[in-house]
Amino acid sequence: MKIRYSIIAIITLHLLLSAPQQAISLETEPSVPSYKLNRADEDYRYLKDGTRRIDFWDPIKYLPFNDRGDWYLSLGGEARERYEYFDNYNWKELPRDNGYALQRFFFHGDVHFGANVRLFGQFQSSLENGRSGGPRPSIDKDELDLHQGFLDLSMKPAADATLTLRSGRQELAYGSQRIIAVREGPNVRQSFDGFRLMYRLGDLAVDGIATRPVKSNKYTFDDGTDPSQALWGVYSVFPLPPATKGKADLYYLGLYRGNAAFDQGHAKETRHSVGARLWRTERPLDYNFEFLYQWGKFGDGDISAWTVASDTGYSPAELPFSPRFALKVDIASGDQDPNNHDLQTFNPLFPKGAYFSEDGLIGPANFININPSIELHLPKDVTLTANWDFFWRESIHDGIYNNAVVLVRSGKNTSARYIGSQPQLQFEWDVQRHITIVAIYAHFLAGPFLRESGPGEDVDYVTTWVTYKF
Secondary structure, three states, X not given: OHHHHHHHHHHHHHHHHHHHHHHHHHHOHHHOOOOOOOHHHOOOHHHHOHHXXXXXXXXXXXXXXXXXXXXXXXXEEEEEEEEEEEEOXXXXXXXXXXXXXXXXXXXXXXXXXXXXXXXXXXXXXXXXXXXXXXXXXXXXXEEEEEXXXXXXXXXXXXXXXEEEEEEEEEXXXXXXXXXXXXXOOOOOOOOEEEEEEEEEEOOEEEEEEEEEEEEOOOOEOOOEEOOOEEEEEEEEEEEOOHHHOOEEEEEEEEEEEEEEEEOOXXXXXXXXXXXXXXXXXXXXXXXXXXXXXXXXXXXXXXXXXXXXXXXXXEOOOOOOOOOEEEEEEEEEOOOOOXXXXXXXXXXXXXXXXXXXXXXXXXXXXXXXXXXXXXXXXXXXXXXXEEEEEEEEOOOOXXXXXXXXXXXXXXXXXXXXXXXXXXXXXXXXXXXXXXXXXXXXXXXXXXXXXXXXXXXXXXXXXXXXXXXXXX
């Protein structure tokens, strides 16, 4: 309870102390950058110009060590207070009423020693209170640990190009975060230990990675490298012809898991993924198409899996509230025969924690999903989104999985394909640059597969959170 009051106190104090600056801040909003998903991606060198120091926290965002100002320290952090409530969690595999609180805190320091050397460190504290059965493994509780800690060594191989080697503990996020993500939704975010080589030239970006995921544990400074898993590969982003106003991603990713589990059984898994993504954010028509094929070994069997994902949106300029009408259609393969050693189940690697919804009931393996939605942009920076997800099994010989590729329901006892549907309503209010409030309600309507494979009650889900960043 004291933690929640401290967050409220921080927000209230900020609003009181920064009130005289609000008019200035609004007038110069285009020159004030927004906070990044990965705080290590932020750049505060623009604060060398004293006239641009208009924010309450600007005095700690750029602390120069020398006259040139290229040796400097930047500090920042985040506090998030969240409440979640489930009625019939996992379709009644837990008690009917299950409400609990989640708190998350970040604090980071970013030190630049000129243009070529950089040190970044970020601590995370994630806490849980009141959940029936205690915190869920890896995603609810991590009392205090080093979330990121890396060294950057940079050089300029050409006038407009940069090459950076990043070594240490770091976040990774690529594309739409369907495959590699920071896992923002859950209380504990994902990081990796290893190396990342980054080449940048205008709109061209090429990364090479060789990492192992960090294994999140509950207590203080007990997170370590997971020796049973490895992730490596190359990810590139480049512009398409100007007339298309689009971009393309091409990538190869390798995954090793020492003890992988699917509906078929347990075995070592070595999986290779090659994919392409075509995307455009320009209105009125935006799109995001992704195609991926996987091969490798699962025990003595061969892997052959795939996924196709699409998100197409249209935003007519003449309508009030700047609506975006969208349709997502996604499909991922499932295993065709549990008695055969070969495996066709798609593995989403390290996807975003809220792949379909913040409730995380279903993950992106062995599914067909259709999701129409509408997004409205209301006054005062309020966004209202309504959508309805429909789910089927791609293969009736495989079960359904969560985002961590953990089997939720076996498919061995029913041939029903339809899983169910989930309408959802989301409210998001960017109160100001530092404060965001979100509220979500979802209702999962259980279909024949769930009712025939185990408990099959409808699920109600409510969550709300307030985030403060500085």
